[in-house]
Amino acid sequence: MSPQRADAVRNREILLGTARQAVASGDLSLQLNEIARRTGMGVGTAYRHFPTRRALLEALAAPAFAGVVADARAAASHDDAWGAVAALLRGLLVRQLADAAFAEVIAADRADDALPETTALRVEFAALARTVTDRARDAGVLRADLTDDDLHHLACGVVFALGLSPDPGARLDAYLRALLQGVRAPGPA
């Protein structure tokens, strides 16, 4: 009746927890052999739950991804067209900074080996982002030469730039300001 056995559910949670801890401590390599060893499980168990590094990565990223989708939904129903763009970008930056796994997932557009649930999130997010972006462009507050994909890419680029700093969190606000100023339509004057 239940889709899987109780021990399997438990083991999956343990693996996810251990992996999340590894990522939080700065190790994004997600070596399944190593994670399995840390949990005391066999390697086979780890690989059955997460057949590839990518599968584990996307499982880790799912909550954060769902978060930005929620952000985007809120932004899409926001009154202020520019405020919506700013909220969307800020959310993207903050969540990527807080979750390296999510940052890697959202930056990789390669849908080849993506889990279906990740693809679903990506599609939903793309639609919302497009709404927000189009509205801002129509209102003349967003540069006309930038698409929703461009904003997505630039946000990932800024996160990459933050990652080059010794203390990314300390530069977040400055880079966000620059990003927003950069994508805003130049004054008509």
Place this chain on the structure above:
Amino acid sequence: MSPQRADAVRNREILLGTARQAVASGDLSLQLNEIARRTGMGVGTAYRHFPTRRALLEALAAPAFAGVVADARAAASHDDAWGAVAALLRGLLVRQLADAAFAEVIAADRADDALPETTALRVEFAALARTVTDRARDAGVLRADLTDDDLHHLACGVVFALGLSPDPGARLDAYLRALLQGVRAPGPA
């Protein structure tokens, strides 16, 4: 008398050429075993010339790196403080787009296993970039909350963003405009 034997010089050139070709065709993995096989040389020969992937990468990147240093020197002696920043950033973007190996080298600040010559280029570039940046900030045309390192990081971030596009070259101008607008000091009004 000569620092190395004629065959060694020749082999080094062949390896570099093969590697450059691999990078140009989109393969940045620089697997020395594979490159050696393609040249018909033994693996040992390849590894003697380039002990690690990084060594080969930096050798490939050296000309492009020297190019941006030249750009930076020209920019530093430019009259217009803002024009110098624009020229510097444009050069960084264009050269990184044209040479993926250089893009990887300049993005990685890790000096751990860097070749001394690469470190020298990096130091020289940093000094010139600092000059240009400080001048622009003093002139009030560059955002006061951005350092020379920030510009460096943001440029690498924009290149990363370009890499997410299906056709990076097509978006270069748009992203460069956004970058310049983003780092420029907001109007005093």
Place this chain on the structure above:
DNA sequence: CGGACAAGCGGACTGTCAATCCGGTTGGCT
């Protein structure tokens, strides 16, 4: 020219890590 020898070469080998395979074990149902 030709002999000596350091510089250079080749490729077998080791270590690491992702991913697979399959014999043994166990949770959950009747």
Place this chain on the structure above:
DNA sequence: AGCCAACCGGATTGACAGTCCGCTTGTCCG
């Protein structure tokens, strides 16, 4: 209790980075 599909463990394979060392050859000197 007894069955069996689902699950587990870990030895194993395969790909790749990098090392080691015996053999070859370019170069110099007599």
